Amino acid sequence: MTAPSISGPRLMARLRRMGEIGALEGGGVCRLALSDADREGRDQFVAWLEALGLTVQIDVIGNIWGLRPGLEEGPPVMIGSHIDTVATGGLYDGTLGVMAGLELVEALNMAQIQTRHPIAVAAFTNEEGARFAPDMMGSGVHQGALDLAEMRATRATDGSAVLGDELDRIGYAGPVPAASMTPRAYLELHVEQGPVLEAEGVAIGAVTGVQGISWTEFTITGQSNHAGTTPMSMRRDAGVVAAEIAIAARRVAGDAGPPQVATVGVLELTPGLVNVVPAEARLTVDLRHTEEAQLAASEARLMAAAEAAAEAEGCALTARRLARFGPVTFDPALVDRIAAAARARDLTVRRMPSGAGHDAQMFAPNCPAAMVFVPSAGGLSHNVHEHTDEADLVAGAQVLLDVVLDLAGAVA
Numbered sequence: 001m002t003a004p005s006i007s008g009p010r011l012m013a014r015l016r017r018m019g020e021i022g023a024l025e026g027g028g029v030c031r032l033a034l035s036d037a038d039r040e041g042r043d044q045f046v047a048w049l050e051a052l053g054l055t056v057q058i059d060v061i062g063n064i065w066g067l068r069p070g071l072e073e074g075p076p077v078m079i080g081s082h083i084d085t086v087a088t089g090g091l092y093d094g095t096l097g098v099m100a101g102l103e104l105v106e107a108l109n110m111a112q113i114q115t116r117h118p119i120a121v122a123a124f125t126n127e128e129g130a131r132f133a134p135d136m137m138g139s140g141v142h143q144g145a146l147d148l149a150e151m152r153a154t155r156a157t158d159g160s161a162v163l164g165d166e167l168d169r170i171g172y173a174g175p176v177p178a179a180s181m182t183p184r185a186y187l188e189l190h191v192e193q194g195p196v197l198e199a200e201g202v203a204i205g206a207v208t209g210v211q212g213i214s215w216t217e218f219t220i221t222g223q224s225n226h227a228g229t230t231p232m233s234m235r236r237d238a239g240v241v242a243a244e245i246a247i248a249a250r251r252v253a254g255d256a257g258p259p260q261v262a263t264v265g266v267l268e269l270t271p272g273l274v275n276v277v278p279a280e281a282r283l284t285v286d287l288r289h290t291e292e293a294q295l296a297a298s299e300a301r302l303m304a305a306a307e308a309a310a311e312a313e314g315c316a317l318t319a320r321r322l323a324r325f326g327p328v329t330f331d332p333a334l335v336d337r338i339a340a341a342a343r344a345r346d347l348t349v350r351r352m353p354s355g356a357g358h359d360a361q362m363f364a365p366n367c368p369a370a371m372v373f374v375p376s377a378g379g380l381s382h383n384v385h386e387h388t389d390e391a392d393l394v395a396g397a398q399v400l401l402d403v404v405l406d407l408a409g410a411v412a
């Protein structure tokens with residue numbers, strides 16, 4: 001049996017090709033979930049799966065996976081991630097994990113290696129949640145944590161479309177039912193999207209879990225009026241309340257201390273004119289923490305501050321939950337296997353939690369799941385300049401291959 005080996009040129013060629021789909025001028029990509037660019041990326045992924053001889057499956061929420069049979073029937077060892085991006089995304093977030101899955105299968109095919117258990121390579125719908133909240137939507141439906149009908153009814157964050165219509169429009173509402181399969185194990189290679197591995201000069205992260213995520217959309221309603229004539233004491237300024245909520249979010253994070261983080265990523269004022277007191281404001285707050293109790297405490301503090309700010313300004317406040325996922329712990333034995341596989345290849349490795357959300361977290365309650373991280377240059381992600389050196393990408397893919405072979409059982 002020839003030892004299967006990851007090919008850097010093949011991996012990079014697929015990453016670059018996917019990076020052309022939805023390419024932004026000046027670098028980076030925009031493949032928002034269920035957009036035309038996402039459809040083009042999906043078509044390319046399906047073509048690659050078919051070229052590798054895999055059986056393509058598409059489920060009701062548009063998740064796509066290819067199956068490589070094993071000598072025995074039964075659930076596959078699944079490798080997955082996503083090919084949708086934020087509107088100002090890089091080439092690697094999500095796409096790396098999917099391209100590494102394809103490369104891994106090609107390496108096995110080239111070395112003519114059969115496995116005892118089947119292997120699946122998957123791309124999950126709308127991991128980012130940038131166009132339709134919540135994030136991890138496809139993997140959530142796949143693992144029965146999110147309801148299909150509710151997800152199909154989701155309106156886009158800019159109000160422009162409904163998810164189910166978009167899924168139908170791009171032709172990716174497939175026949176496989178939701179929650180139809182629990183893999184034997186689930187593995188995901190991903191860029192770290194943070195600064196730790198690079199700063200410490202470590203090649204591989206063996207990811208121990210994912211912090212909890214809470215997304216809330218606040219809508220504040222006041223009264224629009226003339227900016228020149230309305231005395232300050234007589235205003236019901238929705239914009240001021242939004243600003244106070246944004247400052248409160250920062251304060252909540254500061255008071256709680258690390259690893260509490262808080263981000264206001266969307267802030268819109270209506271009518272949005274220079275000489276009009278805003279009648280309405282809409283903003284989103286993303287809160288994350290590794291401990292459930294602390295995350296809940298921060299949510300409560302923020303809500304109290306938002307209510308107080310609205311009341312003081314005589315405005316109405318509504319809060320809508322866009323996403324809520326508790327912290328997740330990955331399978332310790334699988335994390336150990338990843339660390340051992342890295343060491344066996346003389347790669348430096350550290351255990352670490354993930355700050356970002358990932359499809360792997362939706363599998364963790366149902367089957368052994370874990371992740372492999374590789375360094376992100378400058379810690380940048382959700383940024384068109386996201387970068388990881390080829391040698392690091394290949395090292396991560398090789399560790400993934402070694403662990404998959406171990407789990408799927410190579411047969412000479």
Ligand code: GLV
Nearest residue numbers: 127128135356357
């Ligand atoms: C999803 O990618 C997130 O962490 O926001």
Ligand code: MN
Nearest residue numbers: 093094127358
């Ligand atoms: Mn990702």
Ligand code: MN
Nearest residue numbers: 086093128382
């Ligand atoms: Mn992302």
